[in-house]
Every structure is written in C-alpha cells, then in structure tokens.
Amino acid sequence: MPAERTILHVDMDAFFASVEQRDNPALRGKPVVVGGSPDKRGVVAAASYEARKFGIRSAMPTREAHRRCPDAVFVKGRMSVYSAVSKKVFAIFEDITPMVQPVSVDEAFLDVTGALHLWQNDPVRIAEHIRERIRNELHLTASVGIAPNKFLAKLASDINKPDGLSLVPRPQPDIEAFLAPLAVGRIWGVGKKTEARLTEHNIRTIGDLQRAPPAQLTRWFGDLSARHLHALARGLDDRPVHERDPEKSISSEHTFDQDQTDPAVWRACLLEQSEDVGRRLRKAGFWTQCVHIKIRNDRFETITRQQKLPLPTRRDLDIHHTAMALLEQNAPARPVRLLGVGASHLTDTPSIAGPQQLDLFSEPAPVQPDPAKLDDILDALRAKYGKNALKRGG
Numbered sequence: 436m437p438a439e440r441t442i443l444h445v446d447m448d449a450f451f452a453s454v455e456q457r458d459n460p461a462l463r464g465k466p467v468v469v470g471g472s473p474d475k476r477g478v479v480a481a482a483s484y485e486a487r488k489f490g491i492r493s494a495m496p497t498r499e500a501h502r503r504c505p506d507a508v509f510v511k512g513r514m515s516v517y518s519a520v521s522k523k524v525f526a527i528f529e530d531i532t533p534m535v536q537p538v539s540v541d542e543a544f545l546d547v548t549g550a551l552h553l554w555q556n557d558p559v560r561i562a563e564h565i566r567e568r569i570r571n572e573l574h575l576t577a578s579v580g581i582a583p584n585k586f587l588a589k590l591a592s593d594i595n596k597p598d599g600l601s602l603v604p605r606p607q608p609d610i611e612a613f614l615a616p617l618a619v620g621r622i623w624g625v626g627k628k629t630e631a632r633l634t635e636h637n638i639r640t641i642g643d644l645q646r647a648p649p650a651q652l653t654r655w656f657g658d659l660s661a662r663h664l665h666a667l668a669r670g671l672d673d674r675p676v677h678e679r680d681p682e683k684s685i686s687s688e689h690t691f692d693q694d695q696t697d698p699a700v701w702r703a704c705l706l707e708q709s710e711d712v713g714r715r716l717r718k719a720g721f722w723t724q725c726v727h728i729k730i731r732n733d734r735f736e737t738i739t740r741q742q743k744l745p746l747p748t749r750r751d752l753d754i755h756h757t758a759m760a761l762l763e764q765n766a767p768a769r770p771v772r773l774l775g776v777g778a779s780h781l782t783d784t785p786s787i788a789g790p791q792q793l794d795l796f797s798e799p800a801p802v803q804p805d806p807a808k809l810d811d812i813l814d815a816l817r818a819k820y821g822k823n824a825l826k827r828g829g
C-alpha cells in the first residue's frame with residue numbers, strides 16, 4: 436500500500452459572479468448572470484447563488500436564463516479581471532505547497548501530505564488558513580474538501596458549498612459509510628447515461644454499488660468500467676496530483692523514405708502510430724478527448740485535422756479508428772511524405788460507460804478479448820521484449 440496522502444480540493448464559490456458582486460455593491464444579494472445579454476445568442480458563463488435558485492446553471496443559453504428569472508442582472512464577463520484574481524488565488528495555494536494541480540481558473544487540487552507537519556498534522560488548519568486568506572485578501576469565498584485522494588476531495592468540496600469545509604472521515608470503513616448514502620451520479624465520471632443504466636439495475640446510491648457483485652457489474656459495463664466503478668464506490672483513487680499542467684498532447688509522426696501512394700501503407704503507419712500514442716497515454720495515466728492527424732504531401736503541403744471524441748479514451752483501436760476516419764475524409768490526392776497521429780485535450784479522469792457507448796466508430800462492441808486488456812498485454816510484452824515484439828494485423 437502506498438503511504439496515506441492528504442489532498443485538498445479548493446473551489447471558489449460562483450467565481451465570476453462573486454467577483455462581479457464584490458466589485459459592484461449594487462449587485463450584491465441579487466441574481467447575477469455572467470455571460471452577455473438575454474436578447475442575444477450566448478450561454479451563461481457563471482450564475483450567482485441567488486440566480487441558481489431559479490435553476491440557472493453554467494452553459495445554459497442566456498435566453499433560457501432570462502426566461503427563468505426575468506429580474507436577473509446580466510453582466511458581460513471581464514476575463515482579464517478574473518484571470519488576475521485567479522493568479523492571486525493560486526499564489527495562496529503555492530504558499531502552502533508546490534504540489535498544486537489546476538483544474539480550472541478557480542479550482543485546484545493540493546497535495547499537502549508533505550506540508551502537514553508544519554500544521555500540527557491537522558489538514559483542517561491548512562484549509563481554514565487558505566479560506567481565511569481568500570476572504571481577507573480577495574474578499575471572496577472558497578469551499579474546500581479534505582480527503583485521502585482526488586476523487587473524494589472533489590466530492591467533499593461540493594458538499595457544504597458555498598463557503599464550506601468538509602473532511603472525509605478515515606479509515607476505509609468510515610470512507611465507505613460516508614459514501615454509501617450518496618447518489619451514484621456523485622461519482623466522478625458517471626454521467627447521465629451511466630446513471631440511468633445503473634438505475635435500471637436498481638443501483639441508486641453508492642452503497643447499492645458497493646454491494647453489487649463485481650461479476651454482475653462486469654457483465655453490465657465491461658471489465659474496465661466495472662473495475663473503475665467498484666474502486667470509486669469504495670472511495671479508492673490513486674491518481675497523483677500533477678504539480679505542473681499535465682502534458683498538453685502526445686503525438687507520433689513518421690517521414691517515409693519514399694513518398695507513399697498506397698492506402699494500405701498509410702493505414703499500417705497510422706495503426707503503428709496510434710498504438711504508440713495509446714501506449715504513452717496509458718503510461719502517463721491519461722485519456723484523450725481529441726485525436727488529430729497530420730498529412731504532408733510531396734509538395735510539402737501540410738494539413739492537420741482533428742476530431743473530438745464523445746468519451747475520453749486510451750485504447751489503441753479507438754485512436755486508430757478516429758485517425759482512419761480523418762484520413763478517409765481528407766483522402767490525400769498526392770503522394771504522402773509524412774503521416775502523424777496525435778492526442779490532445781488530455782484528462783486523467785476516465786469516463787465510465789457501458790460497452791455500447793464505447794462503440795463509437797461502427798466497430799463491433801468489445802468482445803473477447805477486451806481491447807483495453809489487450810492494450811495492457813501488448814504494453815507488458817513490449818516493455819519486456821522491445822517495441823517491435825508484437826504487431827497487430829492490418
């Protein structure tokens with residue numbers, strides 16, 4: 436077992452809207468919507484807690500927000516102000532520990548394990564100190580969750596929002612008891628679709644999920660998702676806090692010795708590169724949300740084309756199928772000099788979904804062997820016997 440960690444998730448409360456209310460006293464206590472005017476097209480960037488009472492949420496069309504609350508005050512966002520405040524918030528985090536992983540402008544994970552001894556081994560002191568500095572220096576509020584890992588810390592920061600502090604109890608049996616009454620939708624990565632499928636099987640709370648037989652979960656969701664679900668239901672998550680921004684992208688490219696016109700050669704090349712990208716994603720602990728290809732022809736004309744994915748993936752064949760679809764849509768008319776495949780919009784949060792949702796590119800649903808397992812086996816063999824030890828058939 437790795438050493439116990441202490442992770443904080445700090446999340447500013449209704450960040451953009453709170454900055455607006457702070458800077459304009461006339462807005463305080465009122466429903467405030469950041470994101471343009473209600474008569475134009477646009478979406479809500481942030482809503483004050485007063486506006487949220489009317490059901491207004493981020494990413495909702497501003498027209499809809501106006502319909503729900505005609506009295507709401509609509510303000511244009513001031514991104515430069517928010518970003519200046521964000522810098523000050525992060526400077527406060529970095530006074531505590533260098534192990535800060537930004538999630539967005541107003542949200543971060545802090546691994547404070549190594550700093551605890553400076554705070555009488557009490558993480559609540561650290562959390563209160565951060566909240567106090569944000570209140571006193573920036574006149575804003577933040578909510579903090581304290582837990583042994585990122586999943587639980589993020590879940591905890593949301594529990595007493597706004598202006599809240601939550602500590603997930605330890606040890607393991609207490610963690611499971613803490614999670615048991617919560618809805619399965621609270622699990623990071625469980626979206627509406629997966630929640631609906633779980634409900635079909637009468638799994639509504641995380642406790643229901645803890646009691647579900649693993650073999651049953653595997654049958655419903657496939658091996659990989661079942662394992663994720665089961666681990667998260669027990670509150671287990673070993674993802675590290677990345678000190679720096681995680682890698683922005685991973686790519687692989689190849690210049691042919693001779694310009695190539697044969698689609699079978701292109702296909703084989705993209706397969707090898709997709710496997711390389713997949714292997715590096717798995718090694719780094721990421722999933723990709725966007726795949727791109729690069730094509731350069733004999734005249735040195737280069738194009739790149741990208742495709743967003745409906746769900747994050749790290750499977751070789753998902754990457755390959757996306758790359759092939761992009762190649763087919765942009766079929767080279769001239770001999771090809773260079774080909775490349777890349778993954779971007781990386782995330783360390785898998786999406787938990789049933790097999791039918793992974794069936795994205797008119798491939799049959801995963802049958803035996805599980806493609807994710809196959810990827811793991813290939814990784815292990817290649818680590819042992821070298822990169823070219825094994826190749827997939829074309």
Ligand SMILES: [Mg+2]
Binds near residue numbers: 447450
């Ligand atoms: Mg926030």
